[in-house]
Ligand SMILES: NC(=O)C1=CN([C@@H]2O[C@H](COP(=O)(O)OP(=O)(O)OC[C@H]3O[C@@H](n4cnc5c(N)ncnc54)[C@H](O)[C@@H]3O)[C@@H](O)[C@H]2O)C=CC1
């Protein structure tokens with residue numbers, strides 16, 4: 001079936017998804033980036049050198065920084081824009097959104113509003129047909145066609161099945177789920193946990209400590225998610241446990257790298273300077289502000305917030321965690 005996809009966001013993930021979709025000869029793929037100079041460089045080199053080196057972008061992928069050209073004739077939009085830039089970027093598409101489905105690929109929570117990416121999309125574009133695609137899927141591996149499994153979540157079962165059928169392949173396996181809140185919260189919160197896991201590695205605390213952190217991290221994510229209406233089972237699936245494992249252990253994870261460098265004692269300003277996006281940095285702020293209001297216990301994510309945003313020393317934050325009275329294991 002011939003389909004046209006508009007991928008919004010030419011970072012590592014948008015690039016990898018565009019390359020993945022372009023493997024289907026009957027698909028037309030357009031990749032949009034906010035910054036014309038990066039789009040121009042990608043068009044010239046057929047590669048995203050700074051963010052996804054070594055992955056060739058086929059000639060068939062149309063690269064553009066013009067919103068109207070990107071979405072013209074598209075059957076589906078795929079939004080891979082970092083959460084912090086999502087609202088401002090989508091405002092450039094206002095008036096262009098028809099009733100085509102939009103699949104959100106972002107993993108974060110907007111600062112200030114605490115909105116999930118699909119909530120931002122709905123508010124800015126007024127679109128109703130929304131799905132989320134999330135799970136363990138580093139761009140570096142998907143871009144090279146290595147096997148992965150992810151989950152498509154939508155309140156509309158038909159749309160989740162559509163995504164499964166048209167975006168999934170043998171090597172990019174797409175499961176379905178109806179818990180949009182849970183899948184989006186999993187994707188956002190695991191990034192904060194990955195910063196904590198990187199801290200643990202940078203401080204050379206060892207494998208036992210990291211296993212404890214990841215396990216208690218999952219309990220904390222689940223507690224937070226259930227308090228916001230998510231289904232606890234989602235946290236044990238691909239979007240939760242699956243993505244938590246890969247992000248906490250993979251050499252590719254930008255969030256883990258932020259934690260690792262802070263744990264090794266590098267200055268905060270240098271670590272947070274970019275250019276790659278580590279969503280957990282922003283999400284830790286959204287979560288912190290939220291738990292201050294609703295009074296939930298999130299000791300690991302609060303520790304990450306204090307290190308990243310308040311400059312607490314990693315060792316002091318860990319000491320605070322270790323001094324906590326261990327309670328019942330249940331989340
Ligand atoms: N990299 C990965 O393996 C995966 C990333 N994701 C999620 O996808 C989303 C995008 O992440 P990546 O592609 O990895 O980001 P990235 O770090 O590779 O790229 C950053 C992107 O932000 C854009 N940007 C920079 N300044 C901007 C501005 N002022 N306005 C608008 N755009 C601006 C850049 O052009 C670039 O497209 C994030 O929410 C991330 O959590 C999800 C799954 C996998």
Ligand SMILES: O=C(CO)COP(=O)(O)O
Nearest residue numbers: 135136137138253254255
């Ligand atoms: O979400 C991801 C893999 O599933 C990417 O994680 P990082 O943003 O930490 O690289």
